[in-house]
Amino acid sequence: MPQDDRETIASLPGRGPFREYYDGPMLSRAQSIADLRARAHKLMPRFVLEYLEGGAGEEAALTRERTAFADWRFLPRMLRDVSHRSARHAVLDRDARLPLAIAPTGLNGLFMRHADLALARAAARFGVPFIQSTMSNETMEDVARIPGLRHWWQLYVFGGERIWHELVDRALACGCEALVLTVNSQVYGMREWDERQRIGRSLPSPSTTLDAARHPRWLASTLNHGMPEFANVRHFLPEDKRGFFEGAFWIRDQMPKDLGWRHVEAIRKRWHGPLLIKGLIHPGDVREAMEHGVDGVILGTHGGRQADWSVSALDVLPEVRELVPRDKALMISGGIRRGSDILKALALGADAVLTGRATLYGLCAHGEGGVRKALEILETEMLNDLGQIGVETLDQLGSNIVVPAKDPPALHPAG
Numbered sequence: 001m002p003q004d005d006r007e008t009i010a011s012l013p014g015r016g017p018f019r020e021y022y023d024g025p026m027l028s029r030a031q032s033i034a035d036l037r038a039r040a041h042k043l044m045p046r047f048v049l050e051y052l053e054g055g056a057g058e059e060a061a062l063t064r065e066r067t068a069f070a071d072w073r074f075l076p077r078m079l080r081d082v083s084h085r086s087a088r089h090a091v092l093d094r095d096a097r098l099p100l101a102i103a104p105t106g107l108n109g110l111f112m113r114h115a116d117l118a119l120a121r122a123a124a125r126f127g128v129p130f131i132q133s134t135m136s137n138e139t140m141e142d143v144a145r146i147p148g149l150r151h152w153w154q155l156y157v158f159g160g161e162r163i164w165h166e167l168v169d170r171a172l173a174c175g176c177e178a179l180v181l182t183v184n185s186q187v188y189g190m191r192e193w194d195e196r197q198r199i200g201r202s203l204p205s206p207s208t209t210l211d212a213a214r215h216p217r218w219l220a221s222t223l224n225h226g227m228p229e230f231a232n233v234r235h236f237l238p239e240d241k242r243g244f245f246e247g248a249f250w251i252r253d254q255m256p257k258d259l260g261w262r263h264v265e266a267i268r269k270r271w272h273g274p275l276l277i278k279g280l281i282h283p284g285d286v287r288e289a290m291e292h293g294v295d296g297v298i299l300g301t302h303g304g305r306q307a308d309w310s311v312s313a314l315d316v317l318p319e320v321r322e323l324v325p326r327d328k329a330l331m332i333s334g335g336i337r338r339g340s341d342i343l344k345a346l347a348l349g350a351d352a353v354l355t356g357r358a359t360l361y362g363l364c365a366h367g368e369g370g371v372r373k374a375l376e377i378l379e380t381e382m383l384n385d386l387g388q389i390g391v392e393t394l395d396q397l398g399s400n401i402v403v404p405a406k407d408p409p410a411l412h413p414a415g
Helices: 033-043 046-053 060-070 115-126 140-144 161-173 206-213 216-222 244-253 261-270 283-291 313-321 339-347 357-389
Strands: 072-074 089-091 094-096 100-102 130-132 151-155 178-182 275-280 296-299 329-333 352-355 402-404
Touching: 033 046, 033 357, 046 206, 046 357, 060 313, 060 339, 072 339, 072 357, 100 115, 100 130, 100 357, 115 130, 115 140, 115 357, 130 140, 140 151, 140 161, 151 161, 161 261, 178 261, 206 216, 261 275, 275 283, 275 329, 283 296, 283 313, 296 313, 313 329, 313 339, 339 352, 339 357, 352 357
Parallel strands: 100 352, 130 151, 151 178, 178 275, 275 296, 296 329, 329 352
Antiparallel strands: 072 402, 089 094
16 A cells, blocks of 8 residues: 555555656646645645635544545446537536536635636636625625626625625626525534634734745735725624624624524525525435425535534435436535546536635636636546546436446446
8 A cells, every 4th residue: 555645556665656746837737636736735824725625623524525426436338429528518507618616615815815806707718607605805796797707696694684685685786697595604613723723713823924924925915905804794894893804703603593494485585596505415404495496406515614524415416316306406515626526426416516625726826827727627537537438428427327336236238
């Protein structure tokens, strides 16, 4: 077995060949999401990486998001015409270059100034939706001005009806295509690795400050105009809670612990476009969501940052597919790092996936160009994998294309 983190099954223990990720400045040389991640780790200070990478508790849910994909193997077919492979697919009944949306991630101003604009521009130019977070550091109006953008708005319910009423109304006025209600963050997960970077709620630890000072490029591109603000909700915050850390914790404290289906019903009445619920994982909750008239669900564990030791979205996907009619959207988030991950998700019943960390690695590594590169890498891998398994279009993917790794079924000539 490999004894060095640079070794693989292709290596002789202690002798190599050692495998190195490319973390240099030439974007064209990045071959995988892992290369972009390696450069992000090179450029970002420790506390930023903890926010980007960390999970809750033992980080078992975070780990499961990745290992779940390894539990499925492709069953390739040969002698199939794969001359005209395509990764295009409908997302919310509109054509997209990939069956993918960029996930809502908050506090992106920690990675670089105007990060949400960079993510949105890359999404628009590539041809996939961008979901902007309530905790974004750019106004939704500024994001909405990006030409050709499929703009979705992610909603947190906090601080009373007045706030979410205004956010929903503004999203309607901005022409947002869909509303994504996140429901698994009312009680925040215990993210101890991230918490250790601060003294209390608002002061970074001395070691954190020293480490940040060792990253001048990050300082210049991120904090040259001060800490980012929560541009869409700043006017709701008390005057003494409008700083970056103070605002984040105030919003966290205002999350209603009694969030329930009555809130979903009220939002459904006020919002006139597609309404998706993000953060469900239990099939029973998905069934209730269908009964309450939502237009789709996004399965996920909030990037492994909420309930630790939970199952992953992929674990429940086949069962949930049976509960969600085909005229409703079923998406998953969490753990997407390869084009093969997306193909497995679609084969098991997903209509599309969300990418969070994968595109953020590109953002941290190379800004807007890095986000586009991340999407191009996923597309290239998908097209290659389609050819390898004997499939031309994503509509041809199904449960006959993947088998469980631990208990492969008996194979029949016509199977």
